[in-house]
Amino acid sequence: xxxxSDTESNILEDIILHRRDVRGNRFLDKKIPxxxxxxxxxxxINAPSVGFSQPWQFVIIEDTKRKELIKxxxxxxxxxxxxxxxxxxxxxxxxxxxxxxxxxxxxIAVFYKPSDHPVLGQNSxxxxxxxxxxxxxxxxxxxxxxxNIGLGWVSIIDPEKVKSILNAPAENQLVAxxxxxxxxxxxxxxxxxxxxxxxxxNIDELIFKESY
Amino acid sequence: xxxxSDTESNILEDIILHRRDVRGNRFLDKKIPxxxxxxxxxxxINAPSVGFSQPWQFVIIEDTKRKELIKxxxxxxxxxxxxxxxxxxxxxxxxxxxxxxxxxxxxIAVFYKPSDHPVLGQNSxxxxxxxxxxxxxxxxxxxxxxxNIGLGWVSIIDPEKVKSILNAPAENQLVAxxxxxxxxxxxxxxxxxxxxxxxxxNIDELIFKESY
Numbered sequence: 001x002x003x004x005s006d007t008e009s010n011i012l013e014d015i016i017l018h019r020r021d022v023r024g025n026r027f028l029d030k031k032i033p034x035x036x037x038x039x040x041x042x043x044x045i046n047a048p049s050v051g052f053s054q055p056w057q058f059v060i061i062e063d064t065k066r067k068e069l070i071k072x073x074x075x076x077x078x079x080x081x082x083x084x085x086x087x088x089x090x091x092x093x094x095x096x097x098x099x100x101x102x103x104x105x106x107x108i109a110v111f112y113k114p115s116d117h118p119v120l121g122q123n124s125x126x127x128x129x130x131x132x133x134x135x136x137x138x139x140x141x142x143x144x145x146x147x148n149i150g151l152g153w154v155s156i157i158d159p160e161k162v163k164s165i166l167n168a169p170a171e172n173q174l175v176a177x178x179x180x181x182x183x184x185x186x187x188x189x190x191x192x193x194x195x196x197x198x199x200x201x202n203i204d205e206l207i208f209k210e211s212y
Numbered sequence: 213x214x215x216x217s218d219t220e221s222n223i224l225e226d227i228i229l230h231r232r233d234v235r236g237n238r239f240l241d242k243k244i245p246x247x248x249x250x251x252x253x254x255x256x257i258n259a260p261s262v263g264f265s266q267p268w269q270f271v272i273i274e275d276t277k278r279k280e281l282i283k284x285x286x287x288x289x290x291x292x293x294x295x296x297x298x299x300x301x302x303x304x305x306x307x308x309x310x311x312x313x314x315x316x317x318x319x320i321a322v323f324y325k326p327s328d329h330p331v332l333g334q335n336s337x338x339x340x341x342x343x344x345x346x347x348x349x350x351x352x353x354x355x356x357x358x359x360n361i362g363l364g365w366v367s368i369i370d371p372e373k374v375k376s377i378l379n380a381p382a383e384n385q386l387v388a389x390x391x392x393x394x395x396x397x398x399x400x401x402x403x404x405x406x407x408x409x410x411x412x413x414n415i416d417e418l419i420f421k422e423s424y
Contacts, residue, residue, distance in 0.1 A: 001397045001398050002226070002230045002398065003360055004226075004227065004357070004358045004359070004360055008223050008226075008227070008358055009251070009355065009358035009359050011220050011223050011224070012223070012224060012227055012255075012354060012355060012358045013251065013254070013255065013355070014214070014216075015216065015220070015224055016255050016258050016259075016351055016355070017258055018216075019258075019260065039221070041415065041419065042225070042415070043224075043225065043228050045415055045418065046228050046229055046231075047228075047350070048350075048353065048365065050367055051404060051409070051410065052402050052404035052405055052409060052410040052412075053410065054410075054412070054413045054418075056418060057418050057419075057420065058418060058419050058420065059419075059420045059422070059423060059424065060419065060420070060421055060422070061422055061423075062422070066422060066423070077335070077336040080335060080336070081330075081332075081333075081335035081336065084330040084335055085330055093332065096332075098332075098333070118293075118296040118297055120293075120305065120308075120310075120404065120409065121293075121310070121367045121368055122367065123289070123292060123293035123296055123368070124289040124292070124293065124367065124368055124369060124370060124371075125367045125369070125371060127342070128367040130339070130343075131342075131343075131346045131349075131387070131388070134343045134346035134347060134350070135346060135349070135350040135353075137343075137347070138259070138260075138346070138347040138350035138351065139228055139350065139354075141260065141347070142224060142351075142354070143221065143224060143225070143228070146220055146221035146224045147216070147221050148215055148216055153260065153262075155262055155333045155334065155336065155337045155340040156333055156335070156336055156337075157336060157337070158336060159336075159337060165423075166420075166423045166424060167423045167424045168423075168424050169424065175343070176343070185213045186213050186214070190264050192263060192264035192332065193264055197263070197332065198264040198265065198266075200264075200266070201257070201266045203253065203254070206257065206268060206269050207253065207269075207270050207272065208269065208270065208271045208272070208378075209271075209272055210271070210272070210273055210274070210278060211271060211278070211377075211378045211379045211380075212378060212380050212381065
């Protein structure tokens with residue numbers, strides 16, 4: 001059986017630590033080569049999935065007019081979200097660049113496609129289906145970073161509107177809307193940590209032994 | 213900025229391709245060194261999270277009596293799940309080993325802890341919180357494999373019963389119950405693919421251009 005070395009597990013750690021959520025202020029106007037995009041999608045479809053159901057589907061969007069329709073739902077949702085914060089935070093929120101729909105040459109909408117038959121392991125926890133899709137997305141995120149390509153996950157959108165824009169089947173569920181492209185730089189820390197929007201949690205407060 | 217090489221992205225691909233969902237028939241009775249467990253948890257807390265909310269908590273379970281309580285909910289849920297399959301599949305289902313709660317020296321219950329204040333990016337898609345936790349789990353899965361440690365995700369359990377066994381706060385949501393340990397071997401392919409429970413999907417049927 002394949003045995004990985006300390007060097008190899010350290011490389012994985014390095015990729016994990018250098019991965020960033022990239023927004024439109026960092027993307028370059030440079031097409032992603034087909035070979036790189038194929039490698040990112042290959043990482044996705046080799047993620048774990050409940051009952052080997054592979055319930056993922058990917059819509060690749062590069063057309064400017066279609067991006068504009070997606071961007072419109074971002075604008076509506078971000079205006080709504082802004083109001084949930086305190087006045088001071090609202091000011092900061094409005095200064096943040098929170099998506100890269102137009103700036104990223106390639107957008108990928110990732111869907112959960114429910115199975116047409118019972119899935120092994122999905123009876124007691126139905127959400128295991130969408131969770132499988134998220135595992136695929138995290139594989140894409142890490143592979144993108146390893147290929148020096150930035151990826152940003154946009155969650156400030158109306159999933160039903162995106163479904164309609166992409167003519168998605170009614171049973172499909174939008175899990176993520178991703179923006180991918182080369183970048184001028186990857187930040188050394190998450191942007192919301194750098195800007196002190198949230199503090200990094202201490203690992204000791206997150207781990208419990210045997211029970212809470 | 214850190215630039216990764218082709219060698220490094222190929223190592224990541226290799227780890228992704230060799231990752232397996234490991235069950236009790238493969239785990240060895242050998243404790244995971246603290247250093248390895250720390251590295252796996254460090255990979256987890258360096259996952260992306262919506263609005264840098266880091267909404268993950270981890271309960272590490274090694275006590276046999278507590279494992280027995282968890283195993284009891286697996287038994288109940290697997291009996292229920294079995295009935296959802298055709299008679300032929302029921303026979304095969306009963307022959308599959310679907311968890312490794314007792315055999316794995318270390319179990320980890322992974323929870324989503326909702327924030328007590330509005331989270332940036334979580335207004336339009338509430339599920340972005342649990343999705344962040346799944347990103348952490350996929351990091352753990354890959355890091356485990358890179359350390360030659362097997363990980364199995366048990367989803368055939370009643371999450372509310374597990375919460376009660378672990379005395380989890382009411383607002384917490386169980387995302388995953390994981391079994392970790394060294395293994396005698398990692399299969400070359402997913403077990404459900406080897407046993408022809410499900411077929412591998414062709415990538416071409418999963419990718420759409422611009423829209424469905």
